[in-house]
Amino acid sequence: xxxxxxxxxxxxxxxxxxxxxxxxxxxxxxxxxxxxxxxxxxxxxxxxxxxxxxxxxxxxxxxxxxxxxxxxxxxxxxxxxxxxxxxxxxxxxxxxxxxxxxxxxxxxxxxxxxxxxxxxxxxxxxxxxxxxxxxxxxxxxxxxxxxxxxxxxxxxxxxxxxxxxxxxxxxxxxxxxxxxxxxxxxxxxxxxxxxxxxxxxxxxxxxxxxxxxxxxxxxxxxxxxxxxxxxxxxxxxxxxxxxxxxxxxxxxxxxxxxxxxxxxxxxxxxxxxxxxxxxxxxxxxxxxxxxxxxxxxxxxxxxxxxxxxxxxxxxxxxxxxxxxxxxxxxxxxxxxxxxxxxxxxxxxxxxxxxxxxxxxx
Amino acid sequence: xxxxxxxxxxxxxxxxxxxxxxxxxxxxxxxxxxxxxxxxxxxxxxxxxxxxxxxxxxxxxxxxxxxxxxxxxxxxxxxxxxxxxxxxxxxxxxxxxxxxxxxxxxxxxxxxxxxxxxxxxxxxxxxxxxxxxxxxxxxxxxxxxxxxxxxxxxxxxxxxxxxxxxxxxxxxxxxxxxxxxxxxxxxxxxxxxxxxxxxxxxxxxxxxxxxxxxxxxxxxxxxxxxxxxxxxxxxxxxxxxxxxxxxxxxxxxxxxxxxxxxxxxxxxxxxxxxxxxxxxxxxxxxxxxxxxxxxxxxxxxxxxxxxxxxxxxxxxxxxxxxxxxxxxxxxxxxxxxxxxxxxxxx
Numbered sequence: 001x002x003x004x005x006x007x008x009x010x011x012x013x014x015x016x017x018x019x020x021x022x023x024x025x026x027x028x029x030x031x032x033x034x035x036x037x038x039x040x041x042x043x044x045x046x047x048x049x050x051x052x053x054x055x056x057x058x059x060x061x062x063x064x065x066x067x068x069x070x071x072x073x074x075x076x077x078x079x080x081x082x083x084x085x086x087x088x089x090x091x092x093x094x095x096x097x098x099x100x101x102x103x104x105x106x107x108x109x110x111x112x113x114x115x116x117x118x119x120x121x122x123x124x125x126x127x128x129x130x131x132x133x134x135x136x137x138x139x140x141x142x143x144x145x146x147x148x149x150x151x152x153x154x155x156x157x158x159x160x161x162x163x164x165x166x167x168x169x170x171x172x173x174x175x176x177x178x179x180x181x182x183x184x185x186x187x188x189x190x191x192x193x194x195x196x197x198x199x200x201x202x203x204x205x206x207x208x209x210x211x212x213x214x215x216x217x218x219x220x221x222x223x224x225x226x227x228x229x230x231x232x233x234x235x236x237x238x239x240x241x242x243x244x245x246x247x248x249x250x251x252x253x254x255x256x257x258x259x260x261x262x263x264x265x266x267x268x269x270x271x272x273x274x275x276x277x278x279x280x281x282x283x284x285x286x287x288x289x290x291x292x293x294x295x296x297x298x299x300x301x302x303x304x305x306x307x308x309x310x311x312x313x314x315x316x317x318x319x320x321x322x323x324x325x326x327x328x329x330x331x332x333x334x335x336x337x338x339x340x341x342x343x344x345x346x347x348x349x350x351x352x353x354x355x356x357x358x359x360x361x
Numbered sequence: 362x363x364x365x366x367x368x369x370x371x372x373x374x375x376x377x378x379x380x381x382x383x384x385x386x387x388x389x390x391x392x393x394x395x396x397x398x399x400x401x402x403x404x405x406x407x408x409x410x411x412x413x414x415x416x417x418x419x420x421x422x423x424x425x426x427x428x429x430x431x432x433x434x435x436x437x438x439x440x441x442x443x444x445x446x447x448x449x450x451x452x453x454x455x456x457x458x459x460x461x462x463x464x465x466x467x468x469x470x471x472x473x474x475x476x477x478x479x480x481x482x483x484x485x486x487x488x489x490x491x492x493x494x495x496x497x498x499x500x501x502x503x504x505x506x507x508x509x510x511x512x513x514x515x516x517x518x519x520x521x522x523x524x525x526x527x528x529x530x531x532x533x534x535x536x537x538x539x540x541x542x543x544x545x546x547x548x549x550x551x552x553x554x555x556x557x558x559x560x561x562x563x564x565x566x567x568x569x570x571x572x573x574x575x576x577x578x579x580x581x582x583x584x585x586x587x588x589x590x591x592x593x594x595x596x597x598x599x600x601x602x603x604x605x606x607x608x609x610x611x612x613x614x615x616x617x618x619x620x621x622x623x624x625x626x627x628x629x630x631x632x633x634x635x636x637x638x639x640x641x642x643x644x645x646x647x648x649x650x651x652x653x654x655x656x657x658x659x660x661x662x663x664x665x666x667x668x669x670x671x672x673x674x675x676x677x678x679x680x681x682x683x684x685x686x687x688x689x690x691x692x693x694x695x696x697x698x699x700x701x702x703x704x705x706x707x
Contacts, residue, residue, distance in 0.1 A: 030545045038554065041561050176688035177681055178637045180644070184664055185677045192667040199667075297552065298641055302664060312553060313645060316560050324557060331553060 016347055020340065027336045032104075034332050035325070039100045042321045103325070112326040117318050122326040125311065132202050133300075133307035139223065140230040141288050144238055147231075149281070152242025157269065159247060167239075175236030180298035183229035187302060190225060197225050200304035226303045230296065238281060245280045249273040282345035288338070374697040381693020384686040391683075395504040402459040402497045406439040411452035459483060461494035463501040463654040468492045475669040487671040489662050493652075495675050501654040503683070509566065510635030513573050517631065518624060520578040525585025526620075530593055530612055536586070543579045551576055552641070559647035566649060573638065581627065588620045622698040629691030633684055640680065656680060 087093045094102070106113060112122035155164050174182070191197045198204065204218050249255060250273050258268045300309035308327070315323035376382050394401065399419050409416040411429050418424050418439070426433040429442055430451070443454040460483055461467060467488060468474065474492035478485060486495040528536045558572050592598065593616065601611050642648035643657020651658060656676050663673030 026541075026544060033545055034554070038557055041558060044561070172688070172692075173681075173685065176633070176684045178641070178684075180641060181660075181677055181680050181684075184660060184673060185681075187664065188667060188670060188673045188677070192670065297556070297645065301645065313556075316556055317646070319560075328553065328557070 020344065023340050023343070027333070030336060031329075031332060035104070035107075035328065036100060038328055039103065039325060040096055042324065043096050043099075107329060112329065113322040115315075115320055115323050117315070117320040117323070122322050125323060126308070126326055126330060129306065129308045129311050132305060133309070136223070136226060136230065136305070136307065137288070139227050140234070143227065143231050144234045145281075148235060148238035149242055149278075152239045153246060153269070153274070155239065155243040156246035156250065159243075171236045171239050174232040175240075177232070178298075179229045179233045179296065180302060182232040183226065183299050183302045186225045186228055198222050200302070202305050202307075226299055226305060229299050229302075238284070241280050241284070242277060246273055246277040249276045252276075279346060282348070283342050285342055285345045371697045375693055378693040378696055381689045381691075381696075384689035385693070388686050388690060391503070392507065395500060395507065398500050398504055399457075401457050402461065402463075402494075402500045403457045404439060404460055404462045404465050406442070406454045406456050408455040409439070409442070409452065410454075411446075459485065459494065459496050461497045463493065463497040464652055465494070465497075466492040467494065475666060475672060477669070478671050486675045487669070489659060489672055490666055490669075495659070495672060498654045498659055499656070499675060499679050502656045502659065503679070505566070505649070505653065506636045506639050506656060507632070509570065509639050510632045512570055513577065513635045514628065514631045516570065516574040517578050517581055518628075520574070521581025522585050522617075522624065524578070525582040526589045526612060526616065528582070528586040529589025530608070530616065532590075539582070539586075543583060546576070547579045552638075555638075555642065556645065556647050559642060564642075564647065564649060569639070569642070569649065573635075581624075581631075584623055584627065585620060588623045589616055592616045592619050626691070626695045626698050629687050629694060633687040633691070636680075636683065636687075 084093065103113070110123070112126070114120065115122050115125055118125060151167065155167060158164050187199065191199045198221060200222075202219070202222055203215075204210075204222075207215060207218060210218060246269075250269070252273075255268050255273050258272055259265060263271070297309040297313045299305075300307045301313055304310070308331075311323065312327045312331075314320075315327065375385075399405075400407065403419060405418045405423075407417070407419060409418060409429065416424065416428070418437070423436040425435060426437045429437055431437065431442065431445070439454055439456060440460055443456060446452050446454055466474075467476075467482075467484070469476070469492075474488050475490050476482065476484060476488045476492065478487040478495075484494050484496075486499070488494055489498060524539060528539050555572055555576060559569065562568050562572070598611060598615060601615050606615075639648060640655070640657040640660065643655040644660045645657075646661070648657055649655055656679065659672060659676040663669075663676060666672060
């Protein structure tokens with residue numbers, strides 16, 4: 001479901017600075033609410049790390065390991081004392097709220113805890129995934145804006161020509177079909193059937209043995225399909241936004257005035273209408289920050305890219321709650337900062353926008 | 362019920378947009394067909410004639426094999442019955458076009474599933490990895506997905522219209538309070554939190570709907586708030602008030618009918634996003650529990666078994682067709698309700 005954003009203009013109280021300060025302060029209650037909600041949920045459920053360990057131990061007892069039957073349910077492989085130790089280790093022995101406060105106080109000190117799956121600090125694990133996600137994010141961002149803005153301009157000027165309808169049809173298909181379905185389609189057609197591109201991953205297994213040139217080729221080869229699926233969806237929105245807002249502006253009185261006074265059409269477009277048309281584009285800009293860093297669970301899973309999204313997915317499946325919470329912390333912070341940045345972009349691009357003015361549409 | 366001239370005009374404008382109109386007709390056809398899917402895709406026969414009596418086994422309790430003189434008490438296997446009858450001539454069986462249901466593993470002794478598409482075995486799009494017919498999974502999966510979307514839509518819109526309208530109409534503290542609530546609530550990383558919740562709860566149709574509603578009601582609320590706000594400031598509302606109309610009457614008789622266009626234009630897109638969201642959750646394994654037929658499940662089977670390309674191809678094509686159709690309808694509806702024409706130079 002498309003993430004819902006506020007219309008930045010639809011604000012009532014305060015001037016711009018105090019408005020943004022208020023927005024920044026609102027991060028705190030939001031963050032507390034979301035993290036408390038998820039933290040509580042992770043506690044209430046069966047299948048936590050201890051049960052997972054017990055299951056694993058029961059499934060594949062290590063050679064020589066002493067199986068202690070406590071006579072409890074189903075013959076646990078651990079004694080009661082060991083269980084209690086484990087619970088204390090994971091902090092499951094305290095009431096939810098107490099352990100939440102404990103968790104929160106560590107987070108404030110930038111300590112996200114230790115992964116129950118990898119036994120490594122959560123922050124290190126998350127950090128190690130960032131380069132890959134940032135790579136895809138930045139490439140997608142550049143491609144999206146680099147293609148969409150010019151395309152939107154051309155489509156607006158050549159409205160209702162063949163070029164306009166054909167590109168609309170293409171862009172429209174990309175809009176209707178979610179990125180992950182595009183990804184699966186591309187993977188089947190171009191990676192499996194035609195064998196033009198690798199089936200997934202970020203680099204080949206023999207990456208370290210390649211020469212620098214081959215390395216670049218390797219990365220590009222692996223990146224083509226995922227980037228296409230990232231881009232497919234955002235293309236439509238940005239292109240049509242650009243086209244429609246430019247056409248709105250071209251129909252506005254000030255462009256008519258400019259042309260009436262003898263300005264060339266080209267100059268009227270680029271000197272006057274273009275800048276004003278960037279406003280709606282700017283509203284979506286901040287959203288990219290969370291996209292850059294967090295990627296998409298689905299696309300990363302399809303292409304088996306070891307990025308931030310896949311980590312989030314895997315940690316959920318493995319019930320690695322410290323990592324789940326860590327990712328939630330980072331992605332919700334990024335998401336909120338992104339939203340604020342969007343509004344800031346609007347204020348920069350369009351000085352008329354007053355966040356203090358009355359109800360606009 | 363009388364149709365206002367405006368509605369008539371909108372309908373005509375909608376009809377004149379061919380792409381959207383035909384997509385709407387096709388979609389209506391598909392919906393009707395999926396309601397009667399048991400008659401088209403089922404392992405129960407449509408009609409069985411045996412010893413001078415006619416049986417209609419599609420709906421209702423199952424008929425044990427003994428009914429037709431077969432030597433077992435569990436449900437009759439109608440495909441076998443057909444071959445039995447063909448040999449003995451004791452009666453006849455009329456099967457649906459696709460004689461499989463969505464849960465049935467059609468296993469053979471000579472080979473392992475997935476089986477490729479074949480007209481001879483009546484698996485027109487092949488089977489999935491456990492030998493279930495792909496067409497059957499697609500059809501019943503579609504029915505669940507569209508049902509899910511519609512229920513989700515209804516809940517979201519009821520909440521959205523009620524709360525949004527109240528926010529816009531009353532304004533003041535109520536408005537401010539819900540503004541803050543929405544502000545906080547919409548800053549939740551949507552998909553991730555849904556995944557967390559779904560991985561924790563045992564997802565059934567209704568719990569999944571509940572979770573999605575919990576995180577999905579804000580957008581309609583916000584749109585309704587804005588448009589109620591705009592309508593409230595118009596002269597006709599003041600006129601109605603001057604005539605002594607109560608708040609309830611103003612909202613129900615004057616404001617709501619004027620905001621219908623906002624609601625209607627968002628419906629197709631909400632349906633599309635409902636289908637997409639459910640499929641994504643199913644694909645990731647946080648959706649409805651197996652063996653519920655679902656497109657997401659087929660997608661994940663397909664991507665895991667690319668050497669059986671018929672699975673991926675069928676489900677991806679099905680998604681493309683459905684989502685394109687829904688989006689075409691949405692685009693046409695939007696244009697029918699918003700006749701703004703762009704002026705342009707040159």
